[in-house]
Amino acid sequence: MPMSKYDDRYEFNERKWVVTLINTKKGIEGVFGGHAKIVVEGVQAARNGSPVGSQLFFGEYHIMEAEHVLKESWIPQAFRNTKCAYSVIFREPHNYDLPDEKYAEISSKSWIASANLAREMITNIKNEECEINTGKKISKFQYAGNYCLYSYKGGHNCTSWAEEKLALVEVGNGFLPADSSKSMPWIHTKCNII
Numbered sequence: 001m002p003m004s005k006y007d008d009r010y011e012f013n014e015r016k017w018v019v020t021l022i023n024t025k026k027g028i029e030g031v032f033g034g035h036a037k038i039v040v041e042g043v044q045a046a047r048n049g050s051p052v053g054s055q056l057f058f059g060e061y062h063i064m065e066a067e068h069v070l071k072e073s074w075i076p077q078a079f080r081n082t083k084c085a086y087s088v089i090f091r092e093p094h095n096y097d098l099p100d101e102k103y104a105e106i107s108s109k110s111w112i113a114s115a116n117l118a119r120e121m122i123t124n125i126k127n128e129e130c131e132i133n134t135g136k137k138i139s140k141f142q143y144a145g146n147y148c149l150y151s152y153k154g155g156h157n158c159t160s161w162a163e164e165k166l167a168l169v170e171v172g173n174g175f176l177p178a179d180s181s182k183s184m185p186w187i188h189t190k191c192n193i194i
Contacts, residue, residue, distance in 0.1 A: 001013050002041070002043065002056065004018040004020065004041050004110055005041070005096055005098075005100065005103035006018070006020045006022065006039065006041075006103050006104075006106060006108045006110050007020065007108065007109075007110035008104075009110075010110055010112055012041050012042050012043060012112075013042075013043050014042075014043045014044070014045040014054065014115060015114065015115050016042075016112050016113070016114060016115060017040060017041060017042030017043075017057075017112075017113055017114070017115045017118040018040070018041045018042070018110050018111070018112060018113075019038065019039075019040050019110065019111050019112075019113045019118055019121075019166065019169050019171055020038070020039040020040075020041070020108050020109065020110040020111075021036060021037075021038060021039075021108060021109050021110075021162055021166065021172065022036070022037050022038075022039055022106050022107065022108040023035065023036060023106070023107040023108070024036075024037060024106075025107075034107075035062070035158050036062065036158040036159045036161075036162045037060050037061065037062040037158070037162070038060070038061045038062065038121075038162050038165055038166065039058070039059070039060050039061075039108075040057070040058070040059045040061070040118050040121075040122065041056075041057070041058055042056075042057040042115055042118060043055070043056060043057065044056075044057045055093075057092070057093060058092070058093065058094045058095065058096060059090060059091065059092030059093065059094055059122065060090060060091045060092070060094055061088075061089070061090045061122070061125050061165070062088075062089055062090075062158055062161075062162070063086040063087065063088055063089065063139075063141065063156065063157075063158055063161045064086060064087055064089055064158070065084050065085075065086055065087075065141050066084065066085040066086055066087040066139065066141070084140075084141050084142075085132075085138070085139045085140065085141060086132075086139045086140070086141035086156065086161070087129075087132070087139070088125060088126075088128055088129035088132060088139075090122075090125060090126070090129070092122075111166075111169075111171035111172070113169040113170065113171055114169075117168065117169040117170060118169055120168060120169075121165055121166075121168040121169045124165065124168055125165060139156075140155035140156065141155055141156060141157065142155035142156070142157060143157055145157040145159055145160035
Protein backbone atom coordinates (compact mmCIF):
# COMPACT_ATOMS: atom_id res chain seq x y z
CA MET A 1 0.00 0.00 0.00
CA PRO A 2 1.26 3.51 -0.74
CA MET A 3 2.29 5.72 2.19
CA SER A 4 1.33 9.37 2.57
CA LYS A 5 4.09 11.73 1.48
CA TYR A 6 3.07 14.14 4.27
CA ASP A 7 2.87 11.63 7.13
CA ASP A 8 4.52 8.25 6.65
CA ARG A 9 2.48 6.78 9.52
CA TYR A 10 -0.50 6.58 7.18
CA GLU A 11 -1.09 4.13 4.35
CA PHE A 12 -3.89 4.56 1.85
CA ASN A 13 -5.74 2.34 -0.62
CA GLU A 14 -9.07 2.17 -2.50
CA ARG A 15 -11.15 2.26 0.72
CA LYS A 16 -9.19 4.58 3.00
CA TRP A 17 -7.59 7.81 1.86
CA VAL A 18 -5.35 10.30 3.63
CA VAL A 19 -6.62 13.87 4.03
CA THR A 20 -4.01 16.44 5.07
CA LEU A 21 -4.18 20.09 6.06
CA ILE A 22 -0.97 21.86 5.08
CA ASN A 23 0.47 25.29 5.74
CA THR A 24 2.29 26.32 2.54
CA LYS A 25 4.66 28.74 4.28
CA LYS A 26 7.63 27.99 6.54
CA GLY A 27 9.36 29.70 9.42
CA ILE A 28 8.15 33.07 10.67
CA GLU A 29 6.35 33.65 7.35
CA GLY A 30 4.33 30.49 8.08
CA VAL A 31 3.28 31.84 11.46
CA PHE A 32 2.28 35.33 10.37
CA GLY A 33 1.32 34.77 6.74
CA GLY A 34 0.62 31.09 6.24
CA HIS A 35 -1.82 29.65 3.73
CA ALA A 36 -3.95 26.54 4.36
CA LYS A 37 -4.58 23.88 1.72
CA ILE A 38 -6.27 20.50 1.86
CA VAL A 39 -4.40 17.65 0.19
CA VAL A 40 -6.04 14.29 -0.55
CA GLU A 41 -4.07 11.11 -1.33
CA GLY A 42 -5.79 7.90 -2.36
CA VAL A 43 -6.08 5.08 -4.85
CA GLN A 44 -8.82 5.02 -7.44
CA ALA A 45 -9.84 1.46 -8.28
CA ALA A 46 -10.11 0.37 -11.87
CA ARG A 47 -13.67 0.44 -13.23
CA ASN A 48 -14.08 -3.33 -12.95
CA GLY A 49 -12.93 -3.34 -9.29
CA SER A 50 -9.70 -5.12 -10.17
CA PRO A 51 -6.45 -3.92 -8.54
CA VAL A 52 -4.94 -4.00 -12.04
CA GLY A 53 -5.38 -0.55 -13.51
CA SER A 54 -5.82 1.20 -10.15
CA GLN A 55 -4.41 4.72 -10.15
CA LEU A 56 -2.89 6.99 -7.56
CA PHE A 57 -5.07 10.01 -6.76
CA PHE A 58 -3.49 13.21 -5.45
CA GLY A 59 -5.37 16.52 -5.29
CA GLU A 60 -4.95 19.96 -3.69
CA TYR A 61 -7.86 22.23 -2.67
CA HIS A 62 -7.98 25.76 -1.25
CA ILE A 63 -9.43 29.25 -1.64
CA MET A 64 -7.81 32.58 -2.47
CA GLU A 65 -9.00 36.16 -2.62
CA ALA A 66 -10.61 36.78 -6.02
CA GLU A 67 -10.29 40.54 -5.84
CA HIS A 68 -7.38 42.87 -5.24
CA VAL A 69 -7.24 43.84 -1.58
CA LEU A 70 -5.30 46.93 -0.61
CA LYS A 71 -2.33 46.07 1.55
CA GLU A 72 -2.10 48.18 4.68
CA SER A 73 1.55 47.41 5.33
CA TRP A 74 1.46 48.50 8.98
CA ILE A 75 -1.38 46.11 9.82
CA PRO A 76 -0.35 42.45 10.17
CA GLN A 77 -2.28 40.18 7.83
CA ALA A 78 -4.01 38.45 10.75
CA PHE A 79 -5.62 41.67 11.89
CA ARG A 80 -6.82 42.97 8.51
CA ASN A 81 -10.52 42.57 8.20
CA THR A 82 -11.09 43.54 4.57
CA LYS A 83 -13.93 41.67 2.89
CA CYS A 84 -13.90 40.58 -0.75
CA ALA A 85 -14.85 37.51 -2.82
CA TYR A 86 -12.90 34.25 -2.96
CA SER A 87 -12.21 31.70 -5.66
CA VAL A 88 -12.07 27.95 -5.13
CA ILE A 89 -8.84 26.51 -6.53
CA PHE A 90 -7.93 22.88 -7.03
CA ARG A 91 -5.39 20.77 -8.90
CA GLU A 92 -6.15 17.18 -9.81
CA PRO A 93 -5.16 14.69 -10.85
CA HIS A 94 -1.92 16.06 -9.66
CA ASN A 95 1.49 14.45 -9.42
CA TYR A 96 3.86 14.64 -6.51
CA ASP A 97 6.27 17.29 -7.70
CA LEU A 98 8.71 17.58 -4.79
CA PRO A 99 11.51 15.26 -3.68
CA ASP A 100 10.21 12.88 -0.98
CA GLU A 101 12.22 14.49 1.84
CA LYS A 102 10.64 17.91 1.13
CA TYR A 103 7.13 16.64 2.00
CA ALA A 104 8.25 15.79 5.55
CA GLU A 105 9.36 19.42 6.00
CA ILE A 106 5.89 20.81 5.22
CA SER A 107 3.87 21.90 8.24
CA SER A 108 0.89 19.53 8.09
CA LYS A 109 -1.59 17.37 9.97
CA SER A 110 -3.05 14.21 8.40
CA TRP A 111 -6.05 12.00 9.04
CA ILE A 112 -7.41 8.75 7.60
CA ALA A 113 -10.83 9.17 5.98
CA SER A 114 -13.05 6.79 4.10
CA ALA A 115 -12.59 7.09 0.35
CA ASN A 116 -16.33 7.69 -0.03
CA LEU A 117 -16.32 10.66 2.37
CA ALA A 118 -13.18 12.07 0.72
CA ARG A 119 -14.88 11.87 -2.69
CA GLU A 120 -17.99 13.56 -1.26
CA MET A 121 -15.83 16.40 0.11
CA ILE A 122 -14.17 16.81 -3.29
CA THR A 123 -17.58 16.87 -5.00
CA ASN A 124 -18.74 19.50 -2.48
CA ILE A 125 -15.67 21.64 -3.29
CA LYS A 126 -16.25 21.34 -7.05
CA ASN A 127 -19.96 22.12 -6.66
CA GLU A 128 -19.07 25.21 -4.64
CA GLU A 129 -16.69 26.35 -7.38
CA CYS A 130 -19.45 25.87 -9.98
CA GLU A 131 -22.01 27.76 -7.87
CA ILE A 132 -19.59 30.69 -7.41
CA ASN A 133 -18.70 30.78 -11.11
CA THR A 134 -22.37 30.73 -12.17
CA GLY A 135 -23.46 33.29 -9.58
CA LYS A 136 -25.62 30.85 -7.56
CA LYS A 137 -23.43 31.45 -4.50
CA ILE A 138 -21.75 34.61 -3.34
CA SER A 139 -18.33 33.95 -1.85
CA LYS A 140 -17.17 36.15 1.01
CA PHE A 141 -13.48 36.25 1.87
CA GLN A 142 -12.02 37.98 4.89
CA TYR A 143 -8.57 37.70 6.40
CA ALA A 144 -9.88 37.20 9.93
CA GLY A 145 -11.85 34.08 9.03
CA ASN A 146 -15.43 33.10 9.68
CA TYR A 147 -15.21 32.50 13.41
CA CYS A 148 -12.60 34.93 14.66
CA LEU A 149 -13.83 37.16 17.48
CA TYR A 150 -13.14 40.41 15.61
CA SER A 151 -14.37 39.31 12.17
CA TYR A 152 -17.41 40.18 10.15
CA LYS A 153 -19.84 37.27 10.18
CA GLY A 154 -20.16 35.06 7.14
CA GLY A 155 -16.78 35.31 5.42
CA HIS A 156 -14.08 32.64 5.16
CA ASN A 157 -10.34 32.69 4.97
CA CYS A 158 -8.28 29.71 3.82
CA THR A 159 -8.25 28.14 7.29
CA SER A 160 -11.94 28.48 8.21
CA TRP A 161 -12.89 27.25 4.72
CA ALA A 162 -10.61 24.22 5.16
CA GLU A 163 -12.12 23.55 8.61
CA GLU A 164 -15.60 23.46 7.06
CA LYS A 165 -14.49 21.03 4.33
CA LEU A 166 -12.57 18.77 6.74
CA ALA A 167 -15.74 18.41 8.83
CA LEU A 168 -17.35 16.78 5.76
CA VAL A 169 -14.89 13.88 6.07
CA GLU A 170 -15.30 13.85 9.84
CA VAL A 171 -11.73 14.93 10.60
CA GLY A 172 -10.16 18.09 11.91
CA ASN A 173 -12.38 18.26 14.99
CA GLY A 174 -10.90 20.23 17.82
CA PHE A 175 -10.13 23.45 15.94
CA LEU A 176 -10.67 26.39 18.23
CA PRO A 177 -13.08 28.94 16.71
CA ALA A 178 -11.03 31.93 17.85
CA ASP A 179 -7.98 30.53 16.02
CA SER A 180 -9.51 30.76 12.55
CA SER A 181 -7.18 33.30 11.06
CA LYS A 182 -5.32 33.28 7.76
CA SER A 183 -2.09 33.82 9.62
CA MET A 184 -2.68 30.81 11.82
CA PRO A 185 -3.00 27.58 9.83
CA TRP A 186 0.15 26.53 11.72
CA ILE A 187 -1.93 26.22 14.90
CA HIS A 188 -3.75 23.28 13.29
CA THR A 189 -0.67 21.60 11.82
CA LYS A 190 2.61 20.33 13.20
CA CYS A 191 4.64 23.46 13.74
CA ASN A 192 7.82 23.74 11.68
CA ILE A 193 8.85 27.25 12.68
CA ILE A 194 12.59 26.80 12.22
